[in-house]
Amino acid sequence: MTQTQQVQTLVVDDEKNVTDLLKLQLEEVGFWVDIANDGAVAINKVQGKKYDVILLDLKMPRINGIEVLKFAKENYPDSQVLILTGYGDIKTAVDTIKMGAFDFITKPYNFEELLVSVKNALDMKRLMVDNKVMKMQLQNGRFEIVGQSPALQSVLEVALKVAASDASVMITGPSGSGKELIAHLIHENSDRAAKPFVAVNCASIPDTLIESELFGHEKGAFTDAHALKQGLAEIADSGTLFLDEVGDISYLVQPKLLRFIETGTFRRVGGTAEMSVDVRIVSATNKDLEHEVEEQKFREDLLYRLNVVHVEVPALNHRREDIPLLVTHFLEKKSKSRRVKSISPDAMRMLEYYDWPGNVRELENVIERAAILTNGEEIRPDSIALTSKVKSADLRRIPTRLSLAELERIHIENVLKANAFNRSKSAQALGISLKTLYLKIKHYGIETPAFKG
Ligand SMILES: Nc1ncnc2c1ncn2[C@@H]1O[C@H](COP(=O)(O)OP(=O)(O)OP(=O)(O)O)[C@@H](O)[C@H]1O
Ligand SMILES: [Mg+2]
Incomplete structure (x- = not known):
């Protein structure tokens, strides 16, 4: 199992024998475990990484568990916190539930019971994230890709081949050609299929808001930032971030996006903490980004990063x-x-x-x-x-499976239309006599308006 698929756990307790034992036990059941032996270290760790679950002791010197809980809930609402507490502190532990802790476990703990609680917390977390993701999927509708043309089949082949990798994919093609469908296809055929697919439409978000949409913002970061908001990059963690209409992303935000793609890290607007996530980037555009680069509207280094694999959907x-x-x-x-x-x-x-x-x-x-x-x-x-x-x-674009007769019929129809159903002109254009044209119209059953000319 890779690190990203494992449950990311942080165990916080000032008693080293507690953290060491829990680490051993949790690792045995397949979790990824980090340790912090005081509140300050815990806050540092929480800033550097997104934990699925935090097991948190309340009584610690310097910064106590309550402070860590507050910090975690304010900054990383998706992390679930389980309180570890002695019998004497049950009243405080109950209060922590009101502050957003998921549950509390009394020490000395029974590992089986602790594990049940951790699993419940994980289910809750999944529900919260799924809810956000589901809303997005509902907006996108469901997807089935239809078509057997060699042109489409070769697109699908490339898409399926790259799906398994983590390479950034750039999908280009004219409007309405199916770029978003291909992006879904890539996600659904990747190891990330069970994780979020989060689409950001870069064209529909005003320049001033795009950064906070992508990376979130801290409470009070700007006038309308009344509460902390998670960015879409964070919500997409361990899944796919689909940057739709990426050609429209503001030139000012491009360096930040580039840095994010290069390092997997970002800061929330108004925040100082460096956050890191693991997302696969798929982008789409109907713009000619090489031309945009020449016009200095799109950064070449960003294009290069986004366009590791190129998929072109034909018109x-x-x-x-x-x-x-x-x-x-x-x-x-x-x-x-x-x-x-x-x-x-x-x-x-x-x-x-x-x-x-x-x-x-x-x-x-x-x-x-x-x-x-x-x-x-x-x-x-x-x-x-x-x-x-x-x-x-x-x-040149006529389907090759048409018979000559069908082709003739269509051509006659088109010429008639082009000449406003004037038969003399049409016959002339077709290089046939008026009588022949008349017979063909009858033969093919071409509908024409009342006789003209
Ligand atoms: N091959 C296909 N089979 C079935 N439906 C398709 C196919 N291609 C596109 N569609 C449908 O056509 C519509 C447009 O597709 P999509 O949104 O993926 O296009 P797009 O290239 O992203 O367009 P835009 O550039 O305007 O964003 C969608 O409703 C999609 O389900
Ligand atoms: Mg689209």
């Missing part, structure tokens, strides 16, 4: 083979009542030909809307609303 119009699969997927997902079950071939063709400037997200929205507008069980072209025009002559 949807570069993997049109995925469109039918995605359509089926979204039909199942979006048509709640499952009333709308299918899509007509000509409607599907429209979707396969469209340019998808908004990529998969746009496709998802189009299907959702179409499912609502459709009266029967089948989506037809008239319930599909595309925002920009279907590109007509971009033959």
Whole structure:
């Protein structure tokens, strides 16, 4: 087991024989144990590392257990504190519960009972952290990646290969192409899967707040800082920190982010203590960060750190083979009542030909809307609303599995549209006679508005 997976424990007692024995016993059951033999040392240790559990003696010379408890609860609310106390101090011990201690254990302790208490405390901690993380996951929705195009498959291959490592991954690609989904995929296939996946949208947080969002702030650090706040870096400890739209992060905060990535340490805004966490960084952007570096808007050293492995998600119009699969997927997902079950071939063709400037997200929205507008069980072209025009002559992007006849039909349709259904002009553009065009329109059943020209 690695150090990060072990339960991090701090045992604080001025009696060295107590700390030494507890260390032995706890290590035997697989915990990672640090020792402090007085309150001042304990506070120092707590500042340097995040403990899951602190076993804390109350009566100690210099700084007593109460002070350590106060400090720990104010600064590291996620650490669970268990009080070790003599029989004579039970009243004080009860008071410590009100101050945030999880439980107290009387000395001489029974190790089995102590262990039960520690495990309960750990469950509580997990619940608290899971709650925070769950809220974030709910906002993100659930994730399933659909698509069989070679372009997408090779992206997935790289993502799965790097998932197991701790390397920083930079995901690029146009808006709505699935960058966040890939970030989830990496997390879920890593050793950190059971730990938090915490997403920070760097574009939606004002420059002035980004540092405190990431690294937290001390009470009173600035006007609105009424209480201590943990940063997302801290919440993501032992998991994955997803820096979304990282290209938008303020130039002033970039050096701090760089330092954090290099050392794993940071300070809360307004704080002096050096905190350290273990997070894996995955970032995403739809900006060309090399260009941003040239423009001096993004630090080159930071880009270099973030971009250890690069994953580029292709635009949807570069993997049109995925469109039918995605359509089926979204039909199942979006048509709640499952009333709308299918899509007509000509409607599907429209979707396969469209340019998808908004990529998969746009496709998802189009299907959702179409499912609502459709009266029967089948989506037809008239319930599909595309925002920009279907590109007509971009033959390089036509799916290769189309037959020549289908291709001809689509081309004729496009030319007709491009010429506002003027048949003479269209025939001319197609290099065929008006009569041939007329026959083909009939043959393919192309719908045209009332006869023009
Ligand atoms: N391959 C896919 N299979 C299924 N759903 C997908 C796929 N790719 C994207 N989606 C869906 O499309 C939407 C947009 O994806 P996502 O948020 O990951 O894109 P993004 O690249 O992060 O976009 P942006 O740059 O705008 O942040 C999401 O609802 C996502 O679930
Ligand atoms: Mg995104």
